[in-house]
Amino acid sequence: MNIFGKSIKLGDNINTDFIISGRYKFAITDIKELSKHIMEDIDPDFPKKIIPGKSIITAGNNFGMGSSREQAPLVIKASGIAAVMAKSFARIFFRNAFNIGLLLIETDTEKISENDELSIDLDKGLVIDITRNITLKIKPLPPFMQEFLNEGGVINYIKKHGELKV
Numbered sequence: 001m002n003i004f005g006k007s008i009k010l011g012d013n014i015n016t017d018f019i020i021s022g023r024y025k026f027a028i029t030d031i032k033e034l035s036k037h038i039m040e041d042i043d044p045d046f047p048k049k050i051i052p053g054k055s056i057i058t059a060g061n062n063f064g065m066g067s068s069r070e071q072a073p074l075v076i077k078a079s080g081i082a083a084v085m086a087k088s089f090a091r092i093f094f095r096n097a098f099n100i101g102l103l104l105i106e107t108d109t110e111k112i113s114e115n116d117e118l119s120i121d122l123d124k125g126l127v128i129d130i131t132r133n134i135t136l137k138i139k140p141l142p143p144f145m146q147e148f149l150n151e152g153g154v155i156n157y158i159k160k161h162g163e164l165k166v
Contacts, residue, residue: 003103004120009059009113016065016066031075035047035078047079053082055081055082061087063090068096073096084097125138
């Protein structure tokens with residue numbers, strides 16, 4: 001699996017309320033509509049930076065900390081973000097993201113800057129920052145997780161295959 005896109009740079013400890021503010025928790029139930037408010041408390045122009053299918057969030061440590069609300073990864077996926085790369089992820093966010101088919105990549109994102117062109121090769125376990133001519137190794141994804149991603153998440157996988165084969 002290969003992904004190409006531009007970096008949207010964030011820092012450490014991006015919590016689920018930064019991803020989508022809790023004030024919308026009950027006010028907006030449509031995920032596509034909710035995604036229009038992604039990261040607005042950090043950067044009101046964040047949604048304008050997204051190129052659907054071609055934007056990659058690059059963040060620091062502990063991305064997705066806070067709560068177990070599935071709205072956070074759903075909003076990221078619905079907004080058109082192709083992947084999230086971070087040094088580390090909050091455990092429950094990590095699980096929720098893969099359950100819905102959102103690609104998360106663990107790697108050292110320190111040298112990646114805003115708008116860098118990135119090429120991700122999951123099979124080779126590499127990220128190439130084309131802008132800076134840097135190659136980063138990524139924590140490999142087990143084959144079953146790649147299958148979940150290819151199917152759009154665990155539910156879609158089960159609908160297609162009838163059971164989990166791990």
